[in-house]
Amino acid sequence: MTLRIGFLGYGMMARAHAHALNRLPLFFPETPETERTIVAGRDPDGVADAAERLGFRRWTTHWRDVVQAVDVLYVLTPPTAHREPTVAALESGVHVLCEKPLAVSVRDADRMAEAAADSDAVAGCGFNYRFLPAVQLLERLVQEGELGTIRHVRGQFLQNWQAEPSDPWTWRNDADVAGAGRVADAGSHSIDLARWLAGPIESVSGQLTTTVDERPVAGTDERRTVTTDDAYSALVRFSSGARGVFDGSRVATGHTNTNTIEVVGSKGTARFHCERLNELEVMREGDRGFQSISVTDPDDPYVDRWWPPGHGLGWEHSVVHENYEFLGSIRDDEPFDPGFETGLAVARVVDAIRRSDETGRRISIR
């Protein structure tokens, strides 16, 4: 079986997925073989160049060309362009890996989840952080009851790439294209990890801020209005009774990539920090302090495929492992987790945070 792969989009995540496909044969040889068949993008020159760089045989400017030509579709465009091709692909039996956030709105996400439910194809949502060894170990600890009953979850995703008012406008500042801002972009990662570790979220209170109202458009004299939030925070109640606090920003001076998740349970606590992604800090019964664990032992998730203890992995490995699992699901004809139901559930939480910000009320999530 050689799976024909098509990409929509050729930005940074396209590079990350192409790279992942490059690496699977040596490190995960049991992965199905793939062929990079066709890539689509709006700009003919850009996409032609990307096809060459990323190893695609052909390129197009029409997404339908891709859907028709492949077994697996990677949807790597801004959220506003996710729904249509994804639904078309799933209806044609084409497998889909769609980047997060799943859609620009709950309505779109709902439609996509419905299409996934009705299709025999595998549908995955790109919450890649799950696939880091340290995050996998964290989930394993929770599953095995090492932390006891979960009491609190804390998720931060602080960055500084728009900390300066002079940092240029991007499509992520446009509500029509991105849906929401930081709450969607980074918040969706935090919410996915929290739900994965602590179960469904029942209600939220949230607040959003737009710290910088307009930004220059790179290479022009234009200044464009920012219509999304650039920072958010939220209080969360899980169905289990646990509580959570979330916090995200693009304007957090000093924070290059503070993507952290902490799970406090009745028996122990564990926390992950993405800037030290080979480590997990864990405190269990009998411990007197947090153990700083180097998650690089052969017994740790995925690690036996790579290097000896202490020879850490990088961010990109999350995407390699995600591709390994996703393509394995296709081979085995099994659902992939996180799927579109997860993408939809996260979209509902994101939407509830926005509505809470507008109304000043705690919002229940159905």
Next chain:
Amino acid sequence: MTLRIGFLGYGMMARAHAHALNRLPLFFPETPETERTIVAGRDPDGVADAAERLGFRRWTTHWRDVVQAVDVLYVLTPPTAHREPTVAALESGVHVLCEKPLAVSVRDADRMAEAAADSDAVAGCGFNYRFLPAVQLLERLVQEGELGTIRHVRGQFLQNWQAEPSDPWTWRNDADVAGAGRVADAGSHSIDLARWLAGPIESVSGQLTTTVDERPVAGTDERRTVTTDDAYSALVRFSSGARGVFDGSRVATGHTNTNTIEVVGSKGTARFHCERLNELEVMREGDRGFQSISVTDPDDPYVDRWWPPGHGLGWEHSVVHENYEFLGSIRDDEPFDPGFETGLAVARVVDAIRRSDETGRRISIR
């Protein structure tokens, strides 16, 4: 001038203040001289023993005896017992240092602040963390504009002293005595620091939890119901437009004393962690990462009074410095900051967090 000092209460904070008074002559010789005149407590044996240990000449079981005999009253009892003696003292022109939270209710706090406003005596509220060198340096950075316009404030105060359901009941679990639980106890510290650094708070959304419903009474077979929260979190809007996130717990497994405050500004970010209380992490314009500053230089606040660089201070020094400043305010006939207006403002925020938890609504603070 020798100031006659009286204490109400003889618990841990009484020990901390007695110790502070012991140390002032050697390290802060310009502080007014003091005499420990009288200490009050409910239990005659206990208070008699404490008087001996803490260096008081006399003891009593009636707070009025203290108010009548002293120049300065230290109110070190549970919050429910703060209002009456404090108001009486201020009305008699006796200076008052009252531990936090200022009162068991906004109503009481309001009455106390009124008494303070009407009195010529100095009134102080015991937010001692302000007086650590690293926290003082943080405030100095904010004042000098080194961090620019404040965007976010994050305050945590996580402890584990009631993490186990078997941890015994204390008066802090009794709403009638303590007013509220974690939100009052630890929350008031975080809120005070946040207001001090970022200005008044305009509205809050909050959630409270009681993780463990009843607890054993030490030395008995009794189990008593917990009527206060043991964990809280809150979203905050400052009048300036800045936002904040707060988080406190007594049931946070693994956290001995995670009392942290982080201030993110347009030009830089700084954070303090109480378990490493001689350090301040600061990132300023031109820096590429957080500097981990050892706040032990002679130029740092209070440090020239103590030891050479790198010879760190302890928690207790916060109380020494607080006493130095408070007694200095009395000597100079100047108001002490934090005073009762601050104590009242913090009480209002604590109360708003509770009401938000009950109503599910964002609460404005007048």
Next chain:
Amino acid sequence: MTLRIGFLGYGMMARAHAHALNRLPLFFPETPETERTIVAGRDPDGVADAAERLGFRRWTTHWRDVVQAVDVLYVLTPPTAHREPTVAALESGVHVLCEKPLAVSVRDADRMAEAAADSDAVAGCGFNYRFLPAVQLLERLVQEGELGTIRHVRGQFLQNWQAEPSDPWTWRNDADVAGAGRVADAGSHSIDLARWLAGPIESVSGQLTTTVDERPVAGTDERRTVTTDDAYSALVRFSSGARGVFDGSRVATGHTNTNTIEVVGSKGTARFHCERLNELEVMREGDRGFQSISVTDPDDPYVDRWWPPGHGLGWEHSVVHENYEFLGSIRDDEPFDPGFETGLAVARVVDAIRRSDETGRRISIR
């Protein structure tokens, strides 16, 4: 130009180099094209399997077959087997990348360095840690004078992979095959970095230890004598007048991969820790503490080829960058640094440490 590549050896470093060759086209497209022509190993089944996995067209059990068939030879065998094929290759004009330590003895290293000097081919020694972005940034700081005159260098390389007496015997425990133990294996990395950053070493005092005298041979009942050290330490004088301290161990309980280097200069200090390989701690004039720098900015060495800020790299990227530079040297017909002169100089220091341990005397290095 397509360079024909041959490997001697198919262990962990062969996997790391094959992987590096896989990744160059996407991330460093200007690298010369390569073809994996032939791989040699002693065991026919093992090498046949490795050829398949690592992407080689052919395999052999005779190193001469490789030397005759390729443009570039990678010498990835234990040190005792380095000299003969390396010299033969260089004499035939075949480029050589030889893993460290360069040779089993100073005599062999000398012969190899002579062959390199006499050849037009490019010769490189595999000190891959130099090619991590944070280490490159450290060297850049030194070169630009940001640290002033170097005063001290501290290098540690502590691991625990033989901390237990039950950890199995490997060829690294055999003096005949490995030359020396920890001092050669890890020490050579520390010494290379120190020399690169602080210049030639003039004299050393050293001590070696063999903590565990014999070890079980995996899969057998045999116990074999350990004839190399498993821990070493050394005091070093650089020609510049700077001093150094080195410390390495395979039996350091708790240390997964504590490979650190610290450079203290008259104007500043910087340090690198391999378990947090995306960070560099730097203190410069005007700083009040060490800045913890995330070396993931586009301006940082090699980083623009990879991912956005804060999306860290892994250990393997050191080998990717090393291959990029080495193959670039071949393309540009320029010497590669670190070359065989460096490998020889490091071998001399390693040897002097051993002799100092035996004689109890400080040993001058000519």
Next chain:
Amino acid sequence: MTLRIGFLGYGMMARAHAHALNRLPLFFPETPETERTIVAGRDPDGVADAAERLGFRRWTTHWRDVVQAVDVLYVLTPPTAHREPTVAALESGVHVLCEKPLAVSVRDADRMAEAAADSDAVAGCGFNYRFLPAVQLLERLVQEGELGTIRHVRGQFLQNWQAEPSDPWTWRNDADVAGAGRVADAGSHSIDLARWLAGPIESVSGQLTTTVDERPVAGTDERRTVTTDDAYSALVRFSSGARGVFDGSRVATGHTNTNTIEVVGSKGTARFHCERLNELEVMREGDRGFQSISVTDPDDPYVDRWWPPGHGLGWEHSVVHENYEFLGSIRDDEPFDPGFETGLAVARVVDAIRRSDETGRRISIR
């Protein structure tokens, strides 16, 4: 029993000991009562002022006046002035606490140890770092076998108080007064801790450096030659077979007070860092990483006398505990550890490091 106390010297350590005496009644009420009887110093104005500040009844410029008037003598002068009054005191049955290093030379230290052995008085050497809770816990772990057989000890004591050539000359730069430089001053602390934890030292190799040759004399135009080392390092062999590495500096840019000790055993590893003096990092059997322990539990050494968990102590508490133990030894008529035998043994190691530096040879310690 009220012990009459006399101090020789009134510098920083005099302040630390006076402060300790102030604090004992409240926190260690079982300590014998003391009276600060007399203090001696060279400068009449200085010593008169100090007597007032430090709470002494009288002052003198003749050390003999002190010896004759007291039960306990604190020798807090530069090392060159230790021997004569110490021996006189011990011969008169006066107890002596002498600051480290014990003496300016092995010969003096020998004479002092002899006097201590011949006297019924208690003799203590001021290695105060032993008395920090985290260091005590480290020793307890070693004693209880939690770390197994000790393999390596690493001690650093890096400071920057003379990092700049413009930092002024002090008596610590004068070999006649101080004996040696960094190796005596800081080295003696590291060596004491290492011997305490891992037993006697059998041989050393050492190197000393004087980075800055002359320094300005504060308040004058004079420049004075530096006749002591300002940095040292040493390799050590313990009688047990363990090895050690030591490293100290006054010119280590960026290091305010990097006083660390690490003990690597066959079963575990523990390390202490003085800038985070309430923490101990420990890795034991079954752990996957270092636990960062907050040594602030009531069960931890001395902690029950102070504050609740997480309310850390400062450097000065080491001196409080030292005084508590020393005065307790006098009360109980028992020897104090560390005594003069320890001071002598450390002096021998310091001297051997110097001789090794001069001769280039490993020096055996008898």
